[in-house]
Amino acid sequence: MTVPIAKLSFWGVRGSTPTVDPATWRYGGNTPCLELIAPDGTQFILDCGTGLRMLGSRWAAPKGGKNPETHIFVTHYHWDHIQGIPFFSPLYVENNEFHFYSFRSKFLGRDSLKQVFEAQMALPYFPVDMSAMNAKRKFKEVDGGDSFTIRENKITARWLNHPQGCLGFRIETPAGTIAYATDNEPGDAKLDESLRELAAGADILINDAQFTPEQLATTRKGWGHSSWLEGVRVAREAGAKTLVLFHHDPDSTDRMVDSLLKRAREEFDSVFAASEGMVITLGAPGEGVQAHMPGTRTALRREAQFRAKVCGLTEGGKAFEEETMVRDLSLQGALISLKHLPQLQSELQVTMEAPGENGVQAMKLRGYVVRIDEGAEKGHVAVGVVFTD
Numbered sequence: 272m273t274v275p276i277a278k279l280s281f282w283g284v285r286g287s288t289p290t291v292d293p294a295t296w297r298y299g300g301n302t303p304c305l306e307l308i309a310p311d312g313t314q315f316i317l318d319c320g321t322g323l324r325m326l327g328s329r330w331a332a333p334k335g336g337k338n339p340e341t342h343i344f345v346t347h348y349h350w351d352h353i354q355g356i357p358f359f360s361p362l363y364v365e366n367n368e369f370h371f372y373s374f375r376s377k378f379l380g381r382d383s384l385k386q387v388f389e390a391q392m393a394l395p396y397f398p399v400d401m402s403a404m405n406a407k408r409k410f411k412e413v414d415g416g417d418s419f420t421i422r423e424n425k426i427t428a429r430w431l432n433h434p435q436g437c438l439g440f441r442i443e444t445p446a447g448t449i450a451y452a453t454d455n456e457p458g459d460a461k462l463d464e465s466l467r468e469l470a471a472g473a474d475i476l477i478n479d480a481q482f483t484p485e486q487l488a489t490t491r492k493g494w495g496h497s498s499w500l501e502g503v504r505v506a507r508e509a510g511a512k513t514l515v516l517f518h519h520d521p522d523s524t525d526r527m528v529d530s531l532l533k534r535a536r537e538e539f540d541s542v543f544a545a546s547e548g549m550v551i552t553l554g555a556p557g558e559g560v561q562a563h564m565p566g567t568r569t570a571l572r573r574e575a576q577f578r579a580k581v582c583g584l585t586e587g588g589k590a591f592e593e594e595t596m597v598r599d600l601s602l603q604g605a606l607i608s609l610k611h612l613p614q615l616q617s618e619l620q621v622t623m624e625a626p627g628e629n630g631v632q633a634m635k636l637r638g639y640v641v642r643i644d645e646g647a648e649k650g651h652v653a654v655g656v657v658f659t660d
């Protein structure tokens with residue numbers, strides 16, 4: 272019997288507005304869009320932020336036969352959750368079929384999401400109108416409290432505390448359960464409870480972590496967002512296994528997100544900061560959750576031969592120090608072969624020996640673990656790091 276496996280990909284993780292600031296490139300600047308492929312092949316898309324365009328441009332054409340079913344859940348109608356729709360190229364392809372799910376907004380009335388489509392493509396805001404969208408589209412209204420199944424997966428929707436409303440979605444697959452709770456603020460007893468119901472025993476809880484706990488208590492109170500600390504509380508109380516910090520503030524640099532993640536990891540065992548290109552596998556044998564991050568995207572890579580000393584923390588949280596060779600180097604990062612298994616999204620001190628005027632000199636760099644693969648040598652892992660300031 273084969274083990275059921277689900278794959279969760281992060282295409283957009285930024286809140287409020289996209290960013291192209293170089294200081295935000297590591298976590299990524301596209302607004303919310305997640306993709307979940309369930310073990311039965313059903314494709315779920317969660318939110319249609321600008322990350323949706325990237326998903327569309329990598330759209331895999333079906334290898335013969337029918338296109339797989341795609342079910343798209345839109346949590347609410349704020350720009351950052353809908354702005355990718357007109358730029359999602361599969362919507363312009365005739366044989367594709369999409370099932371959209373969202374709530375009836377009291378500001379829009381019937382067919383709220385359909386109206387959002389039309390409004391986004393109305394003149395003078397967009398060059399072509401709806402008639403250019405040839406894919407079949409079906410719209411379904413969902414309400415907080417609804418629960419239904421799509422093939423072998425169970426979906427539950429719950430209201431979250433957010434201006435003009437927002438739905439959280441829980442998807443239970445045979446490989447595991449994810450709870451998607453973007454855009455929510457703690458402080459409403461009833462909705463705090465529904466967030467915990469959504470997250471109960473989930474393998475992955477994706478929670479709004481836009482603000483620091485300090486901002487949330489003061490200047491950003493009432494803005495509709497949450498913090499890493501609230502995420503930790505919810506994960507603990509609901510018994511969720513892994514917490515993913517999501518909806519990063521557009522003003523948060525990568526270093527700021529690093530520090531939020533660090534603080535969250537001091538309080539809860541399994542935490543990741545959502546990162547564009549990150550893939551989490553559920554149900555894989557051996558571990559409950561495996562996360563992978565893409566390599567450096569644009570780096571010019573060169574083969575190199577630098578002796579290096581690497582210090583960091585293992586997955587189990589133990590400090591290690593190891594001598595190795597760096598054989599693949601770019602200005603942005605390096606691929607380092609290690610015997611120790613460092614934690615993904617942790618920091619390594621990489622001290623490389625570089626020939627200088629007065630003999631060999633030590634070059635100290637801070638490397639951030641973005642990727643771990645099986646190593647070329649036996650008993651080693653290939654660790655991809657990005658150098659940070």
Ligand SMILES: [Zn+2]
Pocket residue numbers: 286287349351352454518
């Ligand atoms: Zn948002």
Ligand SMILES: [Zn+2]
Pocket residue numbers: 347349433454495
């Ligand atoms: Zn919002």
